[in-house]
Amino acid sequence: MDLDFSPAERDFRAEVRDWLSANVPDPPLPSMDTAEGFQAHRAWEARLAAARLSVVSWPEEYGGRGASLIDWLIFEEEYWAAGAPARVTQNGIFLLAPCLMRFGTPEQRARWLPRMASGADVWAQAWSEPEAGSDLAALTSRAEPAPGGGWLLHGHKTWSSRAAHATHGFGLFRTSGARHQGLTYVMFPLDEVAVRPIAQLDGLPGFAELHLDGVRVEESMVLGEAGQGWSIAMATTSSERGLTLRSPGRFLATADRLLALARASGDPAAADRAARCWTEAEAYRLHTYATARRIMAGEETGAAASLGKIFWSELDLRMHALALELLGERAGETPWLDGFLFALAGPIYAGTNEIQRTIVAERVLGLPR
Amino acid sequence: MNFAFTDEQLAFGAAVRDVLRDACPPAALRTERRPGWRRLAGLGLFAALLPPERDGLGLGLTDVLPALEEIGRACLPGPVAETAVTAPLLPEAAAGEVCVSVLAPGQAYAADADLADLLVVLGEDEARLVSGEAARLDPRPGIDPCRPLFAVAYDTSEPLEAPAAPVLHRLAVAGAAQLVGVARELLARSVAYARVRTQFGAPIGTFQAVKHRLADVAVAVEFAAPLVWRAALALDAGAPAAGRDASAAKAAAGEAAALAARSALQVHGAVGYTDELDLRFWLARAWSLGAAYGTSAVHRERVRSALLGGDARRWP
Ligand SMILES: Cc1cc2nc3c(=O)[nH]c(=O)nc-3n(C[C@H](O)[C@H](O)[C@H](O)COP(=O)(O)OP(=O)(O)OC[C@H]3O[C@@H](n4cnc5c(N)ncnc54)[C@H](O)[C@@H]3O)c2cc1C
Numbered sequence: 001m002d003l004d005f006s007p008a009e010r011d012f013r014a015e016v017r018d019w020l021s022a023n024v025p026d027p028p029l030p031s032m033d034t035a036e037g038f039q040a041h042r043a044w045e046a047r048l049a050a051a052r053l054s055v056v057s058w059p060e061e062y063g064g065r066g067a068s069l070i071d072w073l074i075f076e077e078e079y080w081a082a083g084a085p086a087r088v089t090q091n092g093i094f095l096l097a098p099c100l101m102r103f104g105t106p107e108q109r110a111r112w113l114p115r116m117a118s119g120a121d122v123w124a125q126a127w128s129e130p131e132a133g134s135d136l137a138a139l140t141s142r143a144e145p146a147p148g149g150g151w152l153l154h155g156h157k158t159w160s161s162r163a164a165h166a167t168h169g170f171g172l173f174r175t176s177g178a179r180h181q182g183l184t185y186v187m188f189p190l191d192e193v194a195v196r197p198i199a200q201l202d203g204l205p206g207f208a209e210l211h212l213d214g215v216r217v218e219e220s221m222v223l224g225e226a227g228q229g230w231s232i233a234m235a236t237t238s239s240e241r242g243l244t245l246r247s248p249g250r251f252l253a254t255a256d257r258l259l260a261l262a263r264a265s266g267d268p269a270a271a272d273r274a275a276r277c278w279t280e281a282e283a284y285r286l287h288t289y290a291t292a293r294r295i296m297a298g299e300e301t302g303a304a305a306s307l308g309k310i311f312w313s314e315l316d317l318r319m320h321a322l323a324l325e326l327l328g329e330r331a332g333e334t335p336w337l338d339g340f341l342f343a344l345a346g347p348i349y350a351g352t353n354e355i356q357r358t359i360v361a362e363r364v365l366g367l368p369r
Numbered sequence: 370m371n372f373a374f375t376d377e378q379l380a381f382g383a384a385v386r387d388v389l390r391d392a393c394p395p396a397a398l399r400t401e402r403r404p405g406w407r408r409l410a411g412l413g414l415f416a417a418l419l420p421p422e423r424d425g426l427g428l429g430l431t432d433v434l435p436a437l438e439e440i441g442r443a444c445l446p447g448p449v450a451e452t453a454v455t456a457p458l459l460p461e462a463a464a465g466e467v468c469v470s471v472l473a474p475g476q477a478y479a480a481d482a483d484l485a486d487l488l489v490v491l492g493e494d495e496a497r498l499v500s501g502e503a504a505r506l507d508p509r510p511g512i513d514p515c516r517p518l519f520a521v522a523y524d525t526s527e528p529l530e531a532p533a534a535p536v537l538h539r540l541a542v543a544g545a546a547q548l549v550g551v552a553r554e555l556l557a558r559s560v561a562y563a564r565v566r567t568q569f570g571a572p573i574g575t576f577q578a579v580k581h582r583l584a585d586v587a588v589a590v591e592f593a594a595p596l597v598w599r600a601a602l603a604l605d606a607g608a609p610a611a612g613r614d615a616s617a618a619k620a621a622a623g624e625a626a627a628l629a630a631r632s633a634l635q636v637h638g639a640v641g642y643t644d645e646l647d648l649r650f651w652l653a654r655a656w657s658l659g660a661a662y663g664t665s666a667v668h669r670e671r672v673r674s675a676l677l678g679g680d681a682r683r684w685p
Contacts, residue, residue: 001374001431003684008370070370115608161387264676275673277618278681279596285683286595289372307591309585354577360587361580365560368575 005074012067013074015197019051020082031338032088033204035062038122038165045119055093055117058101062109063117069292075271076249077285081256091161092116092123095236097168100184103224103232105187111220112187124173124190126210127233128314129156134355136172137180137230143173146216153188153215163198165207166190182228187213187221199345201341221270244314248285254319254339265326275320284312304364312352314348331333372598374435380433384412389443397649398515402484403447403468410466421553425456430539431604434546434598439551441658444650446515448481450543455489458496458531470519473662475539477508477539478518480661488521489539490528494592496529513657515650538604538615541664545597545615545622552590552622554649555629558648559636566638579636590623596621599684610682613675616668623658623665630655 003011021175029044044206048054057072067075079347088094093116115121132139134260141155146258163169169188176182192215197205224232255278260337262274286310290299320340324331331337361367374382392405409415417433419425433453440449452469460469470485472478474493482488483506488499503523511518560583563574573579600618603611630652634641641648659665 001372001378001598001600003370003372005370005601090465252683259676259681268673271677272669274674276669276677278676279621279672280592281619282599282683283592283596283621286372286599287592289370290595290598293371293373304591307588310588311592334638357581357584358577360584365556365583365587367560367563367580367583368572 003286005070009074012071013078016053016075016078017082020078020084022108023047024082024084025174028083028335029085031202031204032162033164033202035165035198035205038088041085041117042122044085046090049118053094054089054119055097058097058113058117062113067082069296070289073247073249073285073288073292076247077252078249079321080247080249080253082211083327085213089116089119091125092121095125096123096187098182099232099236102229102235103185105220108223109221119260121168122162122166123187124160124166124169124208126157126160126163126169130209133159136233137183139172139174139183141171141173141212143175143184143186143222144225150216150218151186151222152210152232153186153217155212156209157212158209159198159207159349161207163190163195163210164205169193169210170223172233175201177225180230181227183233184226185223185229185232186217187223188215188217190250197275201344202338206288238334245277246308248281248288248312251281251284251312251315251319254316258319258323261323261326267326270322270326271321273318277315277322280311280315281319284308284315285312302357306351306359307364309350310353310356310360313343316343316346319343371540372595378432378435381412381417381433382439384440385409385414385436386442388412389439389445392683393443393445395444395534395650398444398446398647398650401446402481404466405445406447406449409449414449415456417453419456419561424521429601430454430542431598431605434601438542438548438550438553440653441547442554444515446481446553448485450547451481451489451540454543455536458489458529458536459487459498463479472521473540473542474533475667476523476584476661477520477670478511479521480511480516480518480520480657482506482521483508483517488523489536490521490526494533496531496533496536497526498529499523499526511657513650513653515654516671528563534612535604537662538600538612540618541615541668542597542600542604544658544662545600545618548619548622548626548655548658549597550588551588551651551658552593552626552629553654555626555633555651556583556586556590558651559586559629559633563636573636582632582635586625586629589628593618593625594620603684608684610675610680611671613680616628616663616671616675619663620668620672623668626655627659629666 022282029040032038032041039147043293045054047129052065056067056075059066073117129139143153146152167190169190172183173186174328175184194211195208196210200206258274262271320343324340375472381511387567388405388408398405403613413426416425417428421427432475448470451471455469467486468484470479471484474491488504490499503525505522507520509520563579564572566573597618600614605613640646
């Protein structure tokens, strides 16, 4: 067992750090949930891509560097420590792309991945429906075979992050009555979809509902086979809960800032809580390195991702809540308030923490259903 | 970087587990003070941290973490970890021939001192050695039947050359590794019981309140363990932040074990509250080891002072 980075890993860290210190926008970009901020974030994604830093762990042919998961974690640590912008492309890169790589045809991969890596396309995840949240398999949106080939999409999706400004969506649609086996994974352009932006707690349209009324897509927009959607989607949820959506980098950077805030406050009780958060962010980092090694050795981590989802989401919320306590009414003048509002969503999205606890109990611990 | 145990490290742990399965079944916890001692010595556990020139295995603390976790899982009685960890300090080769108890600074009592040939008395800076014959022991009430406590008085002692702090850190990390094992065993026993105990016509493990409680224990253990690994690596490497990391490990493991104990008792209901059920040994071990070599509160305070003092270094 060791925790030592190789010379190549150290070089990579140095390269990323140097590039970020020369390129991270100052002042920070406006929120990506405004029209102006969204464009600014896309431009930032293009800049990252030009330096081949937007998707470091992808194969070179799609714009990556074929970097290992450890390199990717190093990248993420540097990225968040540098205060770089949140990733407007994250749902595509971290949720759709792993499925495209695993289940997509070579044509689908070649067509969509490079555009995703450069920020040319921004994808929204369209899974939830008004009557299908935690019980996702209850969804009723349909895909019907279109005359002459392809599919017609009908239905109502909601809480779709970034859909207010995104270019494309991907989601599950019912193609037969079977609860799980009747679902199909479909990609679609958003320009023919009626999109109603929904303001979040911060007042900005962070997500949207989608009304699909016979939106026509080609056959090539189906990922995998019709009826395979659920199993493909489940492959995505474990990356969503596990390390790819929430790398430790974000929490390490937050913990460092929180420690500075607590130190300045001179309040020993707050310092105690901040120190505990710092240690927990470290624990998440170390755990993630161990998990990355297991994945690189070809092991499946499966339901264990749910342990991490509970841990990071509650840690993130604890950190932001403490910062707000320390800042009092000044919080609104700092990025901590937005961070707090976002952290509040952590225990809800990517499968609520209640659902995760049940998964841990049944599939990790083996308790009866 | 390979943040996972090597095959050798796991094999050493497995060898210890096999010995303990045989030599330390739960029934032994009621009758024996040092079950398996000779066989553990035969595996090299007490010589593990000694350098080869003193007939030791020349291993680091990291190498014996899986073995220490097994010791916690088995709730093994006797000062096994104390003897293994202090061996490099002792003038003559220890290798299982002597049995060592430790009196740590800030701690009133030494556990298992009546079994000890030698007592290592640690101060903040210096370490002293007291022979078993020279020590006058006064038994004190404690919580763990397998870890009896003694007040120690003595007139003669010898100074030890080695500094005390690294030994204390090692003891804290060895305690933390055992606490992870204790927590895992408490969780496993709770899960096993929740699968078979039936109320309202269903196993209690089907109820969400029970499931979620045990899931929280699983989370706590899962994220305490890597802090323990990191602390052992830091100590073996002589890293500047090793003391801070040892404290982080001991606090997290102590709290995870306390949560596992609290949840195990609740899940077992009244039968868990009896002396007859073996569960009591693991409950007591979570509490007694949690208090040994610095309580969670003491170690949290050390982490806080280190971090606020500016030592927020990450590895490497
Ligand atoms: C910021 C944010 C971004 C999101 N982005 C997206 C997105 O991009 N795409 C997308 O498709 N969706 C998105 N979602 C939706 C998210 O996936 C759902 O909110 C989530 O699946 C929960 O569904 P729900 O909100 O309908 O809650 P419900 O399922 O109605 O649950 C309400 C409460 O009941 C509890 N509950 C429900 N069932 C159980 C049970 N069996 N046992 C115990 N408790 C239960 C839940 O834990 C929760 O506390 C986003 C949500 C948020 C907050």
